[in-house]
Amino acid sequence: MIEFESVSKTYPDGTVAVEEFSLVVPSHRSVVLVGSSGSGKSTLLQMVNRMVEPTGGRVAIDGEDVAGRDAVGLRRSIGYVLQHGGLLPHRTVLDNIATVPVLNGTRRRRARTEAAGLLERVGLDPSLGRRYPSQLSGGQQQRVGVARALASDPNILLMDEPFGAVDPIVRRELQDELARLQADLGKTIIFVTHDVDEALRLGDEVVVLRRHGVIAQRGTPAEILASPADDFVRDFVGADREERRLTVRKVDGRDVAVDGTGRPVGVLHP
Amino acid sequence: MTWLALSWEYVLELTRDHLLLSVPAVLLSVLIAVPIGRLANRRRVLGGLVTGAATLMYAIPALPLLIIIPAVFGFPLRSSATVVTALTVYGVALLVRTAADAFGSVDAEVRDAALAVGHSPRSVFWHVDLPLAIPVLLSGTRVVAVSTVSLVTIGALIGVPGLGSLLTDGFQRGITEEVAVGVVATIVVALVLDGLLLAAGRALTPWARTPRRSAKTAGGAR
Numbered sequence: 001m002i003e004f005e006s007v008s009k010t011y012p013d014g015t016v017a018v019e020e021f022s023l024v025v026p027s028h029r030s031v032v033l034v035g036s037s038g039s040g041k042s043t044l045l046q047m048v049n050r051m052v053e054p055t056g057g058r059v060a061i062d063g064e065d066v067a068g069r070d071a072v073g074l075r076r077s078i079g080y081v082l083q084h085g086g087l088l089p090h091r092t093v094l095d096n097i098a099t100v101p102v103l104n105g106t107r108r109r110r111a112r113t114e115a116a117g118l119l120e121r122v123g124l125d126p127s128l129g130r131r132y133p134s135q136l137s138g139g140q141q142q143r144v145g146v147a148r149a150l151a152s153d154p155n156i157l158l159m160d161e162p163f164g165a166v167d168p169i170v171r172r173e174l175q176d177e178l179a180r181l182q183a184d185l186g187k188t189i190i191f192v193t194h195d196v197d198e199a200l201r202l203g204d205e206v207v208v209l210r211r212h213g214v215i216a217q218r219g220t221p222a223e224i225l226a227s228p229a230d231d232f233v234r235d236f237v238g239a240d241r242e243e244r245r246l247t248v249r250k251v252d253g254r255d256v257a258v259d260g261t262g263r264p265v266g267v268l269h270p
Numbered sequence: 271m272t273w274l275a276l277s278w279e280y281v282l283e284l285t286r287d288h289l290l291l292s293v294p295a296v297l298l299s300v301l302i303a304v305p306i307g308r309l310a311n312r313r314r315v316l317g318g319l320v321t322g323a324a325t326l327m328y329a330i331p332a333l334p335l336l337i338i339i340p341a342v343f344g345f346p347l348r349s350s351a352t353v354v355t356a357l358t359v360y361g362v363a364l365l366v367r368t369a370a371d372a373f374g375s376v377d378a379e380v381r382d383a384a385l386a387v388g389h390s391p392r393s394v395f396w397h398v399d400l401p402l403a404i405p406v407l408l409s410g411t412r413v414v415a416v417s418t419v420s421l422v423t424i425g426a427l428i429g430v431p432g433l434g435s436l437l438t439d440g441f442q443r444g445i446t447e448e449v450a451v452g453v454v455a456t457i458v459v460a461l462v463l464d465g466l467l468l469a470a471g472r473a474l475t476p477w478a479r480t481p482r483r484s485a486k487t488a489g490g491a492r
């Protein structure tokens with residue numbers, strides 16, 4: 001369980017990034033923070049692994065304030081996936097994945113063997129293990145980033161727009177893969193994105209943020225779609241967008257769901 | 271060719287002396303300039319002052335330097351220690367700014383990512399900053415190596431033997447061939463050291479040699 005207790009962050013240059021943010025992320029659940037660029041998502045995420053220290057309030061993991069934890073040990077116990085992969089360009093794929101186990105004292109040979117297993121786990125061919133990150137596609141790099149985050153089997157995964165820089169088709173593949181992994185692993189995930197569709201697809205719970213990390217609404221994806229709290233949320237999630245406004249039409253005795261443009265999107269099953 | 275035919279053993283001996291003066295000076299320059307460059311990269315104001323001062327050292331004329339060093343360090347005037355120290359002063363002066371730039375060339379995002387996944391700050395230096403700074407550090411070191419090899423010839427002015435001895439001796443005795451051999455041998459030594467450094471750099475940075483995936487084919491997951 002991760003608790004944000006009225007955390008605030010004002011950067012040294014005076015920029016207010018987050019104001020009085022409170023949220024409980026239950027264990028084994030995935031919570032997606034969604035908001036436009038600059039709304040304080042990354043700042044919030046980085047307060048969990050102490051890459052950013054709050055200027056007010058506290059963040060606790062299982063009831064323990066992270067400020068009291070050794071920062072390096074804390075970071076090794078948390079999986080972190082970044083937008084551009086954050087892979088070390090001078091290390092092979094296998095060595096990148098094995099980073100945290102090796103830092104924790106696992107023998108390099110054993111860590112590499114386990115890393116090869118993780119490559120398969122995230123849907124990559126083990127032969128890619130000897131390559132350098134620059135020899136992989138963007139989507140492959142992101143998969144490696146996920147494998148690295150999983151390498152030390154952390155309870156918590158922090159994901160900062162991990163699929164933001166890949167093209168839509170690959171992004172969709174990566175999202176499906178993550179959903180599959182999560183169904184298997186049941187990690188506590190905080191996932192940050194500015195893409196509403198991604199948030200609705202991946203979150204057990206979705207938290208919509210305004211500027212300064214102010215929560216506009218939180219709820220399950222269905223709740224957010226069914227009853228946006230206000231115009232900001234309605235607008236942000238595109239509740240009025242044509243493709244979200246489904247109606248049912250009878251065709252050959254079956255109920256066909258049709259979106260706002262009249263395009264059929266599926267068939268209802270009783 | 272008569273002079274060389276008679277004296278090639280002497281030339282080889284001087285070449286060895288030359289290397290024994292220049293290689294330690296280059297190594298010391300790197301060992302001293304890299305930490306200073308790193309500091310300069312970390313602390314802008316202090317770093318600016320230090321790199322500025324270090325670079326100025328290059329303006330010290332050679333002869334006074336060769337006299338000051340024994341006085342300051344207590345070495346005998348005609349010793350290889352004096353020459354190596356003088357060359358190290360010049361080497362550091364040449365390399366400090368490049369070393370600072372080398373650390374500046376390391377992508378801050380990569381450094382942050384390494385920290386965020388659990389590298390300690392010290393481990394980030396050894397495992398991220400230093401290896402990624404190698405290409406720029408190496409290009410600076412190549413300049414220092416070539417410059418040092420040619421500067422070693424000044425050792426002959428205070429009687430420390432090296433290929434420079436061929437120049438002073440050849441001038442004094444009016445043997446053109448000896449002077450020519452001294453110049454050519456110095457250039458060859460410089461080229462060989464440069465080649466070795468280039469090879470070492472390539473061996474140390476295997477990731478920089480691999481062909482990049484072109485942007486066109488990037489994107490597919492498998």
Ligand SMILES: Nc1ncnc2c1ncn2[C@@H]1O[C@H](COP(=O)(O)OP(=O)(O)O)[C@@H](O)[C@H]1O
Binds near residue numbers: 039
């Ligand atoms: N290191 C920093 N120093 C100063 N301002 C920052 C820093 N990091 C982020 N900010 C500012 O804080 C605000 C929130 O940033 P961020 O948390 O990165 O938002 P998001 O991830 O939602 O785009 C932005 O206005 C950003 O410019």
Ligand SMILES: [Mg+2]
Binds near residue numbers: 160
């Ligand atoms: Mg961000």
